[in-house]
Amino acid sequence: MPKLEFWISIGSTYSYLSVSRIGALAEREAVSIDWRPFSVREIMTEMDNIPFATKPVKAAYMWRDIERRARDHGLSPQLPAPYPLENFDRANRIGVLASEEGWFGAYVTATYQAWFEEGVPAGTVENLTRVLPGCGQQMDRVVADAESERIGAAYAAATQDARDRGIFGAPSFVCEDGELFWGDDRLEAAIEWARR
Amino acid sequence: MPKLEFWISIGSTYSYLSVSRIGALAEREAVSIDWRPFSVREIMTEMDNIPFATKPVKAAYMWRDIERRARDHGLSPQLPAPYPLENFDRANRIGVLASEEGWFGAYVTATYQAWFEEGVPAGTVENLTRVLPGCGQQMDRVVADAESERIGAAYAAATQDARDRGIFGAPSFVCEDGELFWGDDRLEAAIEWARR
Numbered sequence: 001m002p003k004l005e006f007w008i009s010i011g012s013t014y015s016y017l018s019v020s021r022i023g024a025l026a027e028r029e030a031v032s033i034d035w036r037p038f039s040v041r042e043i044m045t046e047m048d049n050i051p052f053a054t055k056p057v058k059a060a061y062m063w064r065d066i067e068r069r070a071r072d073h074g075l076s077p078q079l080p081a082p083y084p085l086e087n088f089d090r091a092n093r094i095g096v097l098a099s100e101e102g103w104f105g106a107y108v109t110a111t112y113q114a115w116f117e118e119g120v121p122a123g124t125v126e127n128l129t130r131v132l133p134g135c136g137q138q139m140d141r142v143v144a145d146a147e148s149e150r151i152g153a154a155y156a157a158a159t160q161d162a163r164d165r166g167i168f169g170a171p172s173f174v175c176e177d178g179e180l181f182w183g184d185d186r187l188e189a190a191i192e193w194a195r196r
Numbered sequence: 197m198p199k200l201e202f203w204i205s206i207g208s209t210y211s212y213l214s215v216s217r218i219g220a221l222a223e224r225e226a227v228s229i230d231w232r233p234f235s236v237r238e239i240m241t242e243m244d245n246i247p248f249a250t251k252p253v254k255a256a257y258m259w260r261d262i263e264r265r266a267r268d269h270g271l272s273p274q275l276p277a278p279y280p281l282e283n284f285d286r287a288n289r290i291g292v293l294a295s296e297e298g299w300f301g302a303y304v305t306a307t308y309q310a311w312f313e314e315g316v317p318a319g320t321v322e323n324l325t326r327v328l329p330g331c332g333q334q335m336d337r338v339v340a341d342a343e344s345e346r347i348g349a350a351y352a353a354a355t356q357d358a359r360d361r362g363i364f365g366a367p368s369f370v371c372e373d374g375e376l377f378w379g380d381d382r383l384e385a386a387i388e389w390a391r392r
Contacts, residue, residue: 048251166253
């Protein structure tokens, strides 16, 4: 089965769309998805790439665009979702831990649902309270492990792996031959490329 | 027939794709296209929105992405095209003149072909030498008129019209109800919206 890396950083807005639809799409197209958490914020800060926080007109369009596309996919988000995230790194460090332990897909999907559909920001205690039990996880253990040096190093290494692939935004998709696609609107093209 | 405004600034890279394909697409979908030149650079500078010039990793991806999409549309650009344009404003002021006189579609299409397919930057004398005869225009007259105060005012007014619509990038598409779509990859969605 062809493989596709799905590079995701919890905090990216358009990733809500990809997270919500990639599972069914990949199953239908018989592509195996490798979910890869990293810090897109670190890379974007390095590049002085600030797409929305200081650009209200562009941010307003982004929410409208997500709303239209969500509707096309049968999703019902409450927009605008709280943005930007205060607990960006915590959400993603837990993602790195979850990835090591095999529950990242369930975690990131539930995290985005609570954030985009119920208005509970990712990375907060309230969000984790809703999300972790469904992943079979206990909050205190997860938060402590995610704050460990070991997970910090794994998070930095994952972000370096993203940098090495030429990734500058999220969501991004990387095929087995290294071909990179950026943005939820390139998901179908990435899957088509992966299947060639 | 439903109408769709096509807001374009010669200098935008992804606009090559839209310019090259919108005519046939609009004819097939029975949508009337209103070609609207403006200065996206002025708006993007105001917003401190610098997508590629200072971001080499993102720029490299942009060229690769355009190449893939051009191939899907049966186009054969020589990439990367010269970028950014030195004669951005001249190319667009001529566009405003052309729009008033009814030859903008032919002008912008030939301009992008020379720029993206033959490597001759838009707005240069060499580009105009190739493009203007096919539009039935004489270079000296066109350049002089484009430099006039009247055209300068019309260019500024067009850019203000874009701002009033919430436009922050090019290409952009605006439906009769004001719905805005940004980017060549939203052209199909804009046409679908316009036809509702």
